[in-house]
Amino acid sequence: MRLSPDAARVLNLIGVLAMVGVLAGAYVYQFAHQELPCTLCLLQRLAMVAVALGAAMNVTLGPDPRHYGVILVSAALGGAVSLRQTLLHINPFFDTTKGEPTLAATSNPPFGEPVFGLHLYVWGLLLFAVAILAVGIVMLFRGQFDRREPETGAIRRLGHLGVGLLVLMATAEAATTFMECGFGDCPNDGKWNWWLFG
C-alpha cells in the first residue's frame, strides 16, 4: 500500500495539531489548578514541542526519514522523563529525603491532580509511546518520500497554519518558563510562586 507525500503531510499535520492541543490543555490545567510545572514537567513539554517540530518538518520540508528521526528522539527523551517521574511517585510509601521505605502514607505524594484517573506524567508516557508507535506504522509505507510529487496549495496553507500555531506555543512556553524559573533552577513544589512576581 502506498502513502502519497501529501497524505503523509496531512498525517504529520494532525500530529502537530494534536501536540499543540495537548500543550494548550496543559496550560488550562496549570492555570485552573494554580500549579506551576516542575522541572520534569517542563522537560516533557519541551519534548512535546520537539515532537511537533519534527512532524512540522515533514509538513513543510516534505516527508523525510530524518524528520521522523527527530520525532523518535524527542519522543524517547520525553518518554524517559515521563517514566522517571512516574517511577518517582509510584510508591507513596517512600521517604525521598532518606531514600528508604516508610509507613507514612503521605511521604511521597503524587505530583499534581489526576486527570481522568491518571496523573499528567503518566498521560505523557502514554502520549510519547503512541507517538513512537505512530511513526513506526507510518514508516511502513513507501511513496511518501517521493520528492517528484509537488505539494498542493491547500496543504501548504494548512502547513503554514500548523507551524504558526507551533511557533506561538513554543514562544508561550519560553515566556512562561522564564516567568516561573527566571535565570535559575525551576521550583519543584507545585506551588503558585512565579519567579517574576516573587
Added chain:
Amino acid sequence: MMTLAFLLLAVGGVALWWQRARWSWATVVLALALGIAIFLGDVDFAQTLGLQL
C-alpha cells in the same frame, strides 16, 4: 537553560516557516541536546537509580 531550550524550538519553528532547513535542524538538535543535559543534571546518579527528588 529551560527557557533557552524553548526559545531554540521557537526559533526553529520560525526557520521552518521560512523554509530555512539548516537553521531548523541546528536549533532542534541544540534544543534536544540542552534538554538531555537538563534531564541528566536533574537525576541524582549518586543514589541508586537516582530515585530521589
